[in-house]
Amino acid sequence: MMEEDNFSPEERAAIYRCIRERRDVRRNFLPDPVPPDVLARVLAAGHAAPSVGFLQPWNFIVIRESATKEALHAAFTRANAEAAAMFEGERAELYRSLKLEGLREAPLLLCVTCERERAGPVVLGRTHQSEMDIYSTVCAVENIWLAARAENLGVGWVSILALADLHRILAIPDPIVPIALLCMGYVDHFAHKPDLERTGWRKRLALDDLVFEERFGEREKTPVSG
């Protein structure tokens, strides 16, 4: 290993801190705009994601107009009413109490899409696992999310919308796949825990229970946390 390739302990700590303190943010957005140079760095982080066959299949739609945000919010509201009806009793009550989007409050929305035919039908690395280009685009979303956290920007992934509404409102042609709609902006604080953990929707699983050795279902002899 060449010395200059190494990350220092301080750099490593910063990266782990960012991964640990990234949150899915749907509230507490401040109205301050995201400066163009900050947005450019965050988008460049997305563009630096790994991609199958170096396809770089992504596009980034930056949304700032109120009319677009309102249309997306209306689509969310329709979908969320359908979603709420799928839960029962106390779960339905808790569901309805959750804030699951920040589409109107966030100063900026970002839609990340995947163009599957960007290099024709045959793509190196996609020949046997056909979803690899979609996965590449998701890696770009996670890079954006982490870069945004490093810029002290909150990001929330809003998935409670029909894909047909995303296509229509954002004029996304049919062969292009919308992957993520993100709300983004400065926030007054970052929560210490995920909202769904804090509100008791679901518990944090123990990492040791999720790790297998050699084959699915076979436990580590020594817990990873040991």
Added chain:
Amino acid sequence: MMEEDNFSPEERAAIYRCIRERRDVRRNFLPDPVPPDVLARVLAAGHAAPSVGFLQPWNFIVIRESATKEALHAAFTRANAEAAAMFEGERAELYRSLKLEGLREAPLLLCVTCERERAGPVVLGRTHQSEMDIYSTVCAVENIWLAARAENLGVGWVSILALADLHRILAIPDPIVPIALLCMGYVDHFAHKPDLERTGWRKRLALDDLVFEERFGEREKTPVSG
């Protein structure tokens, strides 16, 4: 924003460096084992990924035995012969010259899977975009990749295998979806550019060409790089 929530310029630079210098590594692995505490940190980074409905749908299979690596390599070899036949002329020649896996050389392989039914059929946030749990798992893969880079570990995503072979070799039950097979280990150096860029397989696209404003296909008035 509370001051302690902020990332310092030095921390931010470390995060961008990690995103920029992450590489898809399939060669130059050293035989040194990955220490258990390092692996535990890398897996914890995966487990810290965002997940739809806080589902945490992932499992991590850690593979160290030669017999398993050889079986995976044989599955790669079969798939790669089929893949190579899909390209023609100079592309086929270039394809055959590429090193597309490091399954036998890497001291450790990691398979990341997605259990879609971990919380039953109805999942908050998956009601209208059914692939969200898969996307969550891909976010875990990208976290692992970045954490590994911060630990000076190379990671390569090997996708040229039939999913049926992954199910069989790693005893992954049918309802569980294999998402990524990663080879991981210390390396003698990290390449400055992606292999597929360096070898001329595909060019790096210009970020400005990938960014739209408000709607798909509408250009930014000011380039993001400006």
